[in-house]
Each structure stands twice: as C-alpha cells, then as structure tokens.
Amino acid sequence: MDALTSSPLGWLCAGVTALFGVTVLYVAKRSPVEKANVLVWRVLPALLGLLCMATLGAGRGLVVFCAACLIFSMYLGSRALLPVGDKAVLITGSDTGIGHALAKYLDNLGFVVFAGVLNKDGPGAEELRRTCSQRLSVLQLDITNVTQIQEAYLEVSEKVQNTGLWGVVNNAGILGFPADGELLPMSMYRQCMEVNFFGAVEVSKIFLPLLRKSQGRLVNMSSLAGGIPLPRLAAYGASKAALSMFSGVMRQELSKWGIKVAAIHPSGFRTGIQGTFDLWVKQEKELMENLPADTRQDYGEDYLLGLKSYFQRMPMSCDADLSPVLTAILHALLAERPHGLYTPGKGAYMLLCIFCYFPLWFYDFFISKMLSSESVPRALGTEAESKNL
Numbered sequence: 001m002d003a004l005t006s007s008p009l010g011w012l013c014a015g016v017t018a019l020f021g022v023t024v025l026y027v028a029k030r031s032p033v034e035k036a037n038v039l040v041w042r043v044l045p046a047l048l049g050l051l052c053m054a055t056l057g058a059g060r061g062l063v064v065f066c067a068a069c070l071i072f073s074m075y076l077g078s079r080a081l082l083p084v085g086d087k088a089v090l091i092t093g094s095d096t097g098i099g100h101a102l103a104k105y106l107d108n109l110g111f112v113v114f115a116g117v118l119n120k121d122g123p124g125a126e127e128l129r130r131t132c133s134q135r136l137s138v139l140q141l142d143i144t145n146v147t148q149i150q151e152a153y154l155e156v157s158e159k160v161q162n163t164g165l166w167g168v169v170n171n172a173g174i175l176g177f178p179a180d181g182e183l184l185p186m187s188m189y190r191q192c193m194e195v196n197f198f199g200a201v202e203v204s205k206i207f208l209p210l211l212r213k214s215q216g217r218l219v220n221m222s223s224l225a226g227g228i229p230l231p232r233l234a235a236y237g238a239s240k241a242a243l244s245m246f247s248g249v250m251r252q253e254l255s256k257w258g259i260k261v262a263a264i265h266p267s268g269f270r271t272g273i274q275g276t277f278d279l280w281v282k283q284e285k286e287l288m289e290n291l292p293a294d295t296r297q298d299y300g301e302d303y304l305l306g307l308k309s310y311f312q313r314m315p316m317s318c319d320a321d322l323s324p325v326l327t328a329i330l331h332a333l334l335a336e337r338p339h340g341l342y343t344p345g346k347g348a349y350m351l352l353c354i355f356c357y358f359p360l361w362f363y364d365f366f367i368s369k370m371l372s373s374e375s376v377p378r379a380l381g382t383e384a385e386s387k388n389l
C-alpha cells in the first residue's frame with residue numbers, strides 16, 4: 001500500500017480523499033443544520049475513514065483520518081444545535097418578508113412563536129393565524145410605540161410564566177428612500193433611526209429581564225449596509241450600523257448573564273422592503289419639497305426623478321429564496337456556540353472582507369464599478385460636456 005502513495009495513482013487517490021473531505025465540509029456548511037448532522041455524523045466519516053485506509057495504508061490512513069475527524073468535530077461543534085423543546089421566541093415585523101417567513105419557519109419547527117405585527121388586522125397577521133399552529137400568537141407591536149411594547153411584554157410574560165422567553169428577534173425595519181445623503185430629508189434619517197435603531201433598542205431593553213431568566217438569545221436584524229458603506233443608503237445604513245454596534249456591545253455585556261447576542265447582516269433578498277409605487281411617489285415628493293433651490297438646480301430634475309429607478313433595479317439583484325437568512329437566524333437561536341455576526345446572502349461576506357482587508361480607495365472603486373449608475377447630476381454633466389468640447 002505504501003508503494004501506492006509514492007506512485008502517481010497514490011497521489012491521485014490522496015487528492016480524491018482531500019477533495020472528498022472538502023466536499024463534506026462544504027455540504028455540511030450549505031445544508032440546513034439538522035439534516036447535515038445526520039449525514040455528516042453517520043455516513044460520511046465511515047466513508048472518509050475507508051478512503052484514507054485504502055489510499056494511504058493503515059498507519060498513515062489512521063493518522064490522516066484522526067486529524068480530519070478532529071478538524072471536523074471542531075467545525076461541527078460550532079454547528080451543534082440545542083433542542084427546540086418548548087422554546088418561545090418573539091419576532092418583530094412579522095407582517096411581511098423575512099419576519100413573516102421566520103414566524104412560519106420557527107412555528108413549523110415546534111417553537112412557541114410570538115409574532116409581533118405592525119397591523120394585527122392586516123393580511124400578514126391574518127395569514128399567520130390561518131396557517132400556523134395554535135402555539136403561535138399574533139401581537140400588535142409597533143416598535144416605535146412604547147405602550148405597545150409594554151403591552152406585548154405583559155402578554156408574553158403571562159404566557160411564558162413557566163418556560164420563559166428564549167429569544168427575541170429584532171427584525172422589524174424600514175429602508176426609506178434610497179438617494180444621495182445630501183438629498184435625503186432629515187425626516188428620513190429620523191424615521192430610519194426611529195424604527196431600525198431606537199425601536200430595536202427599546203424592545204431589547206423591555207424584554208431583557210425575560211431573556212436573563214432563560215439565559216436566551218437576542219438576535220438583531222441589521223444589514224450588509226450596516227457593516228459597509230453603500231451609496232444612496234446613508235439613512236438606512238447609518239441606522240443599521242448603529243444597531244450592529246449596539247449588538248456588539250450587548251454581546252460583550254450580556255455574556256456575563258449567559259445571554260448570547262447575534263447580528264445578522266443579509267445582502268439582498270426579495271421582500272416587501274422596497275415598499276410600493278405610491279410610497280416611492282410620496283417619499284420623492286417629500287425629498288423634492290425639502291431641497292434648497294441651488295441643490296435642486298445642481299442635481300437637476302432628470303437625476304432627481306430618476307432616483308426611483310433604484311427600486312425598479314433592486315429586485316433583479318435580490319434573492320427570492322429567504323432560506324439562507326432563516327437558517328442563519330435559527331443558528332443564532334439554537335447553536336450551542338452561535339456566531340456574533342452572520343452574513344447570509346450573495347456577496348455579503350465577500351464585500352465585508354473587501355471592506356475590512358483592502359485599502360479604502362480600492363473598496364470605494366470596487367463599489368463605484370459594481371453599483372455604477374448612468375445618471376449624473378446636471379451640473380457634473382455640463383462640466384464633463386464642456387471639457388469634451
């Protein structure tokens with residue numbers, strides 16, 4: 001067998017073994033955690049062991065197999081999940097999108113779900129009542145309304161008296177109107193902060209006594225735009241960056257109580273976040289009304305009225321499959337060792353790495369190429385034209 005390892009065939013076999021190991025890790029990473037565990041713990045190690053022995057001989061094969069198992073178990077240790085049992089979780093913003101899908105997903109897995117909604121008589125709330133189990137309760141919960149948060153707290157604490165509340169998912173959020181930071185009205189900055197930051201902070205503060213009892217989980221839905229600067233998202237990005245920083249500090253402070261805190265930074269997913277055409281028109285009107293005359297003149301009507309097209313382009317770059325976000329939240333809620341930060345979705349991790357590890361000028365250049373828009377403010381267009389003449 002040793003002769004085999006010194007021959008090209010032997011190296012080929014070793015290569016196949018290595019490839020096999022990497023594939024196993026990849027499968028484990030991509031699959032929903034519970035399913036991956038069954039596959040990974042029982043079938044694949046046996047096959048990997050056999051392959052090692054066959055290609056490297058008994059002695060070397062055993063050493064390689066043991067090393068692979070060690071790396072494997074360290075990796076899987078971080079993916080081991082606690083049982084769902086009778087764990088109760090509060091989710092804000094369950095009317096639509098990720099919050100709505102998460103409420104159904106967790107209900108289906110057996111959690112006791114408290115689905116906070118902005119409108120308890122709306123279609124989203126109705127659908128949750130109609131399609132989910134009796135365990136799920138729909139709560140009226142506008143996170144900018146402290147009375148509603150306190151009422152929700154009383155209702156939840158009454159219902160979870162014996163078992164406690166295991167998790168809070170601060171999911172509710174708004175995008176606002178994507179436009180140059182200079183153009184956005186102050187009301188848009190305030191609105192984004194009000195919902196995306198102050199709302200989540202207030203919910204966390206009010207519900208933390210319950211999480212302290214259960215030594216549970218606080219999960220904050222931030223955004224890719226909260227970790228890296230993205231053009232036209234000054235108001236949204238700043239409010240999400242504040243939420244991510246809050247999350248990081250709470251993670252450090254709450255660890256002494258046994259509470260684990262995670263921030264989720266998804267990239268683009270197709271949900272109701274971009275709002276409706278009527279809302280865009282309303283927000284555009286507000287933006288135009290608040291612009292000083294010279295700013296309006298410099299940017300020009302074409303540029304300003306073209307801002308809405310961002311919403312039309314948005315769904316094209318967004319993923320309709322929400323499962324990467326749902327799996328990340330499930331991991332944050334149930335993993336024995338959850339991560340502090342999750343980056344589900346296409347390009348989310350790569351962009352964060354480019355921002356963190358490359359010079360800023362390179363990141364800015366990369367983003368300007370990636371998100372380049374044909375539209376140029378009028379004053380800059382005139383300058384470029386006069387240079388060309």
Ligand SMILES: NC(=O)c1ccc[n+]([C@@H]2O[C@H](COP(=O)([O-])OP(=O)(O)OC[C@H]3O[C@@H](n4cnc5c(N)ncnc54)[C@H](OP(=O)(O)O)[C@@H]3O)[C@@H](O)[C@H]2O)c1
Nearest residue numbers: 093095096097098142143171172173223268269271272273
């Ligand atoms: N989709 C993405 O690509 C993406 C990417 C990164 C981060 N996120 C974040 O993920 C979270 C969920 O967004 P989504 O994509 O699922 O969008 P969505 O469909 O618009 O969901 C957001 C939910 O929050 C609700 N909401 C808004 N203001 C609220 C308030 N004051 N109190 C309580 N609920 C409120 C909305 O209710 P109404 O529908 O009635 O307004 C909606 O149901 C947000 O925090 C968002 O910033 C999303």
